[in-house]
Amino acid sequence: MDVYSKPVVFAVLSAIVILVGTVVTVFIPMLMPSTQPVSDYIKPYTAVELEGRDIYIRGGCNNCHTQTVRPLRTEVLRYGEYSKPEEFAYDRPFLWGSRRTGPDLNRVGGKYPDSWHYKHMADPQSVSGKSNMPPYAWMAQNRLDTRYSVRKTRILGYGYTEEEVVAQIADYRAKVTSPSYKSKRARNGVTPKELRDELTEMDAVIAYLQKLGRDVKKLEAGN
Amino acid sequence: MEGNGYDYQIVRGFTFSALFWLITGLVVGLWIALEMFNPALNLTPWLSFGRLRVVHTNGLGLGFGLAGIFAASYYMLQKLARTPLVFPGLAKVHLYLFNFIIALAALSLFAGMNTSKEYAELEWPLDIAVVIMWVIFAVNVFATLIRRQEKQMYVSLWYIIAMTVTIAVLYIVNNLEVPVNLFKSYPVYAGVNDANVQWWYGHNIVGFIFTVPILAMFYYFLPVSTGLPLFSHRLSIISFWSLIFAYLWTGAHHLMLTPLPEWIQTVGIAFSIFLIAPSWGSVVNGYYTLRGNWEQMRSNYLVKFFIVGITFYGLQTIQGPTQGLRTLTSFFHYTDWVIGHVHMGTMGWVTMTISAAFYYMIPKITGTGLYSIRLANVHFWLILVGQLIWTITMWVGGIQQGAMWKATDPDGSLTYNFLDSIASLYPYYKIRFAAGIVYFVGIILFAWNIFMTIRTSKNNP
Incomplete structure (x- = not known):
């Protein structure tokens, strides 16, 4: 034919x-x-972490930061344990990235205190002089929009009830607005007065960054 | 005008669209090139690198690239079918819808509405619009092919058919998402699967936009502009089927050493290496078409665009599979090396071929000669030199950064922190920006030349 x-x-x-x-x-x-194994050690994002993740996506952070540590000696030395498939079971979309203009972030959770992130996000060069990261001070000037949080976690199948989502948001707000919050000074330094008792977009992004790579430590200890 | 009822308005419309999005995308590219060594230029959220980079890739890949492809496809389709477009009205809708989508795409990406998946960043309402637009295009392609006067379909038409079918499959599968609201959605795939689908798409959208239809142009415009028949019909058959078969297996070479199952990575490497063969099948076919007539490189200004263009395609298709090998990917991946690789293809192969296609088509349509062949020659040399400096700078920078990431002291600790590696690249980024300016000047001359050709033609309807 x-x-x-x-x-x-x-x-x-x-x-x-x-x-x-x-x-x-x-x-x-x-x-x-x-292909995408699921582990009990890896927990889904809380509503606040998920909002932070969406702000990370909105900013296009994945254009400069990868989130996958390769099983290479120098890479493990630099970032920590290499990435495992279980870690990404709740990632929709995945954010592995393709270019490291900035460092990999898959193990950044717990690496620095919140205060470091507040200062660094608002003015990266004040913390890392030679960095070419854009400043994100405006994120601290935006109130976090949680109108869709219930819907988002439901679409993603995280298994939270509406009350749990509301509680997660309230808890995190209580944490960062508490007088005993360890990074209070740094937070107040970048957050306008009228938003200091609220959750800002920067609070959520930092919550997200601090989550990255934390659960996998439990996974490794458990194995 | 040849007065045979062919619809050349649509070709012209897409030519202008392509030039507009080309210049827009390059301005954004120059701006982000500056931001890379001058972060103070991230003036507002809208102008921050993370958003602009996406405007740049979409503006050039989908704006310029697709418009150029549509222009040339509508032209080749009518010529090779020896029949006018069956639905010229629908083609007009296609033209307006296309520009509307690209404009909205740029605006929404500026505003941060993006899905994060490379070259599939548009949010779901625009995805639906893209699919509708694609169907409109496909209807004209197939209706015109069915009504054609020429029994055999020439090679270029095979590539156009393959593009039409494959882009539809890729785009729909990778963009399956659940809307949260009008501006936000989540993909139906999670984690490793999402990565696998995305790079199957990412690799092939490049393949079926920046390779397949550009080859269609190469196979058509090289013979018609030289008057030389294609060297081998049989070679073009083998190249075509093996290319489109092998392409779809190779996406995983973008995910080497990630949590993606190792067998998918290995299959990706194997097929990537195999792809060198069909790619070079087209390169060789092009070179041999000129056999005995190489003086046309000097006497026919269009030939050097095609031959240098296909040479970059040849280099691209060797570099790509090579840098995907595990050892090399562990060194080069995530560095500027890959950025250099992509830009050799886009600034070299794609732009040179589309430029020459426009230089051929527009004078044919207007019935006059090109406004200035001399200007076209200057355009050629500027984009060649600009692109070479651009890509070589990025390769050198990539090697340097890769080496710095891997460097260890005798005690086994890392020699450089991450910041050292990025700060060492700033001189390269400055050279890259300068090279971009050279390239940009060449493109301005190109646009000016096309514009003046149309303006000075007597048949301007």
Whole structure:
């Protein structure tokens, strides 16, 4: 049969040809639970961490920061234990990135105190002189929008009730606005007065960053 | 005008659109190139690097690239089918819808509405608009092909069909998402699967936008502008089927040494290496088409665009699979090396081929000669030199950063902290910006030349 004179047949044939590799390397792995294993040690994001993650996406942070540590000696030395598939079970979308203009962040949780992040996010060069990271001071000037938090966690199947989501937000707000919050000074330094008793976008981003790579330590200890 | 009822308005419309988005995308590119060594330029959230980089890639890849492809496709389709477009009205809708989508895309990305998935950043309402636009294009492609007067479909048409089918599959599968509201959605895939789907898409959207339709142009415009028949029909058949078969297996070379299952990575490497063969099948076919007529490199200003362009394609398709090997990826990945790699393809191969296609088509449409061949030659040399300095600078910078990340002291500790590695790149970023200016001047001359050709033509309807 001369397919070169039959456009529709040609199109169907092309579709079949391109679908072979697609089915084998993409669709079949999707049906295998081992591609994206789930571990009890890895917990979903709280509503505040998830809002922080969405702000991270909105800022395009993934254009400069990766979130996957490779199993290479110098990489493990620099960032910590290499990334495991279980860690990403709740990541929709994944944020592994493709270019490190800034360092990898998959193990950044707990590496610095919140106060460091407040200062660094607002004015990166004040903390790391030679950095080319853009300043994100405006994130501390925006009240965190939690109108969709219940809906978001429901879509993602995190299994929280509406009350739990509300409680997560209230708890985190209580934490960062408490007089005994360890990073209070740094937070007040970047947060306008009228927002100091509220949650800001920067609070949420920092909550997200502090979550990264924390659960995996329990996973490794558990194994 | 040849007066055979062919719709050239649509070709012209997409040509202008391509030039507009090309210049816009390059201005954004120059701005982010400056931001890389001058972070104070991140003046507002809208102008911060993380958002602008996406405007740059989408503006050039989808704005310039696709518009150029649509312009050339509508032209080749009518010529090779020897029949006018079946639905010229629909094509007009396509043109307006396309520009509307790209404008909204730019605005929404500026505003931070993005899905984070590279080259699929547009949020769901725009995704739906893109699919509608693609169907409109496909209807014209297939209707015109079915009604064609020429029995055999020439190679270029195979590539256009493959693009039309594959982009649809890629775009729909990778953009399946659950809306939160009008401006926000989450993908249906999680973690490793999302990564796998994304880079299957990411690799192939580049393949089926920056390779397949550009090859369609190469296979058509090189013979018609030189008057030389294609060297080998058989080689083009083998190249075509093996290229489109192998391409879809290789996305995982973007995910080497990540938590993606190792077998998918290994399959990705194997097929990437295999891809050198069909890629070079087209390169060789192009070179041999000129056999015995290489003086045209000097006498025919268009030929050097095609031949240098396909040479960059050849280099690109060797560099790509090589840097995907595990040993090399562990050194080069996440550095500027990859940025250099991409830009050799886009600034070299893609832009040179589209430029030459426009230089060929526009005078044919207007029925006059090109406004200035001399200007076209200056354009060629500026974009060649600009691109070479640009990409070589990024390769050197990438090697340096890769080496600094891996350097250890005799006691086994890291020699450099991360900040040292990025700060050492600022001189390269300055050279890159300068090279970008050279390239940009070349593109301005290109746009001016096309604009003046249309303006000075008597047949301007």
